[in-house]
Amino acid sequence: MIETGKRRESAEQIAERNGIPRRDFLKICGAVAATFGLAQSTVVEQVARALSPGGAKPPVIWLEGQDCAGCTVSFAGSLNPPATQILLDRISLRYHETVMAAAGHQAEKAYHDTVKQGGYVLVVEGSVPGADDRFCMVGGRPFREILEEAAASAAAIIAVGACATYGGIPAATPSLGLGLDRALAGKTVINLPTCPVHVEHLVGTVLYFLTTAQVPALDDYGRPVAYYRTLIHDNCNRRGAYENGQFLTDWNDPAQKEWCLLEKGCKGPFTYSDCPIRKWNDGINYCIDCGAGCMGCSEPDFYDGMSPLFE
């Protein structure tokens, strides 16, 4: 039971009061526990607290560099818990160009006030131009300068998407986009690659941090082990076809529709992510299920190292 002012109520009741049905609440607890290797009973109360308003909300700054806003849109797709609940009840989103009401100098002021206060979670979307600062200017300042300033007083730094983690597609352009692995070399950064970020990877990581105040266990590339420890090829539902030597050559042939996509350039054998188990868009589909194959977007050498994508 959790003490909340005058009343004592169960974790489920707290969640219910905050608009999360018991069934969904237990689903979230199960997901958090399973992902990070904890017993469900130990996370229930913490998750209820993490999902419930009360007390000062942790401030968040979300910076966009050389980005396409795809990771922002991915985050907005959170259904369990709903994105608005995270936005309004759980975090205090002080700066996010695509979301915030303010513009111009008011937006800049909100940013500066939060940086001065410190202790915020810094989320970064998009790369940092390595060729020349002028490739990305915000409020008249180089994005690189803003990033370094914001990183200095952050409680935690989360890089979302291929661009912010390792440079992604911009790394292969003349602007030489850098991920935070190089732009903030030496800092602890939680890397959540894939292009764009998987909403459940992001929400799970944020909830984990808010719940435990700990950075989750990371692999050699700064990715949470919980999400990126398995090879896509090892969990692929088409692995049987691969073992049988059945490789798709014609997308029109219904007999081939579950066959291995290696001959269409699938990068599953070199890519680490839990996509085959988690899938995308609330479990509706993902790159291999749709017949296109994996493009390797969770790996540090994406995109240049994965091109040509279909060979």
Add this chain to the structure above:
Amino acid sequence: MSQRITIDPVTRIEGHLKIEIEVENGKVKDAWSSGTMARGFEALLQGRDPRDAPFVTSRFCGVCYSVHQYCSCRALDEAFGATVPWGGTLLRNLAMGAMYIYDHILHFYQLSALDYIDIMAIAKYDGKDPALQAVKEKVVALVQAGDTSPFTPRYQPDDWCVRDPETVTTAVKHYIDALQINAKARNMGAIFGGRTPHYQSLVVGGCTQYPDINMVAKYRTMLDEIAAFVRDVYIPDVLHFGTGPLWPLAEMGLGGGHHRYLSYGSFEKDPAGTNLVFKPGVVRKLNLGGYEVESLDAGKITESVEHAWYRAAAPQHPYDGEQVFDLDRSGAYSFIKAPRYDGQAYEVGPLARTIVAQHPKLLELVQQGARPGVVARHAARALETQAMVDACYHWLDLLTREMTRSDFRIHDTAHWDPPESGQGAGFFEAPRGALGHWIRIENGEIANYQAVVPSTWNASPRDEKGVRGQYEEALIGAPIPDPENPINAVRIIRSFDPCLACAIHLIDPQTNQLRRFVVE
């Protein structure tokens, strides 16, 4: 005395945008817009396998994700000599239709609504609706905790902001509901697109997602819920605001601009492509009493580089266009070229499409006194969202029938390998307007890739005759009674739903001048 105001960054748009306006006697006298981020995707594509292009160009933008993927596929289809089977087109359209619906709803609620309501009016709501009471409690709790991010800070509500507590509370409830509906619409698109944002299944020659009847049923079930929101919430909200509290802005025609409109047309409703969701056409002169729609001649599209940092050249068709930078060129102030049709500046996007189509509901509003501008753009978006919902049902029915055929096909497999050489153009109507991709292939690799995007048309700089781009022109005359609170300027810019990520700009932080940069 005139005063120069800089808004940087313009928020609640895609990309990094700076707007400068010169205000005199409370009105905008002149205006300039600059994108402040560039990546250089076209240069990246040179020498690549052409089949990478749809995947890479999708990343131009993650809000209107995959419009470039679709358009790029069309350019590749032509260059490869591929004929997309009707089944493949239906799958592409069903994926893209879902994106369209979400994108328009997102623009109205998440990107625009806060410019038109005084959100703090919620505190005065005293009605009995439990759902609205819950919204009130939520917002009041934020206020009491002293933390109303991300709704504040904000420009101060002006005379055109809605302050009626019930209207505002309802709008905020719909803002919250819309975020969920949008997520569901994106998930619906993933059924045939693979995943979102950024589809995976759209490739040259068709689509890779072999459909089954369960997918069709799932799509239809999800579409039913989304269609109900569009019909019962989104369209009534836009009409309520547009013909109610915002009617003075509609009558004023705030943000009108050049009043010339262009649409490439797209979204086939039959295999022959004779029946389209969006008609192609050009409105050269808008006479609200009745106007002519001319047929589009793509050969009349040129790009002027007179005020852009490129080597001096006469206006050229995109196929012949060159990209030789001249960053020291005097009189230039943008890396965006100035696309023109028959030498004139045009608006593209939902309002342009609705005017080209002579949509009866829009003409009715015009009869009542509405003038094309900010409010009309929101109305046009709502009207075409309904058209897209209807089209998705239509495509689902056709797909269900098509799937029963023994020769059902989704891909032109014979044309999967890149040709030794070839060229192709793809035309498409993206949510933000007319989009074109041009590709030239040599030695089986991309030799040249060009994209002229909607925001290039709308955000273009002045041309060789000194005529402003549509954003700039739309700002002229806008009332800015308080230079500290230029809310009308952001209303106008946001009404175009800017997508700046594709713009190429380089600005010196010290001098604000563009500097030399050579694409290697």
